[in-house]
Amino acid sequence: MRTNSLPFKGVILDMDGTLIASTEADFLAWQRTFVDNGRSLTYETYFPLIGMKSAEVIKKELKLEGEEVDKALAQKLFYFEEIMDTNGIDPIPFAEDLLKKLQKLPVKVALATSSRRKKMEMVMQKLKFLQYFDVIVTGEEVHKSKPAPDIFILAAEKLGLSAEECIVIEDAASGVLAAKRAGMKVIAITTTHSANLLQTADLVIDTFERMNFEQSCEVISGAKKEIRSSK
Secondary structure, eight states, X not given: OOGGGOSOSEEEEOOBTTTBOOHXXXXXXXXXXXXXXXXXXXXXXXXXXXXXXXXXXXXXXXXOOTXXXXXXXXXXXXXXXXXXXXXXXXXXXXXXXXXXHHXXXXXXXXXXXXXXXXXXXXXXXXXXXGGGOSEEEOGXXXXXXXXXXXXXXXXXXXXXXXXXXXXXXXXXHHHHHHHHHTTOEEEEETTSSOGGGSTXXXXXXXXXXXXXXXXXXXXXXXXXXXXXXXX
């Protein structure tokens, strides 16, 4: 593999919706947590919260503070684990294939997730994905959630790279915006949001199945935008 064929030295991946199919379990866990705190939660209300740190959701939506936030965080994590144990948790199709390909390329790989470290470790250990990452950044390590760029800036710093040397892979509109605000190129996958909500990304794909990372880098470097279909 020719090192000079890649314009990026680092790849930063989101977790929920990008690598793991966790949206339904996450929604159901939040729904139970909201009910415990006297609130209802529809999917329409939940959808804009994707990518936000759990503590921020609790403070903003449930109006809790201090120890009550910690209690609600514990409730939500308990429900998520219970749902995961009952229903299982699956990777996004062909996500592990992508991770294996990245291991063979001359790039460093980071995970940047708004999820808390306990949840990240629970899921990634179950799927045996931790081995693929040089660096992991979780929501507790940054002050502001996506669409603020904090988590991607920190991931790049931990990789020892500049923003221009990194490319982000995301599924959520807030994550795409965060990466652009960090000064990074972005590949968006339509596992959670439709393509029309992800058009600020440099490249939009609908599957990892036939994704050629090097070719995708060439498309982005050539300032071309396309939607690759699995059909």
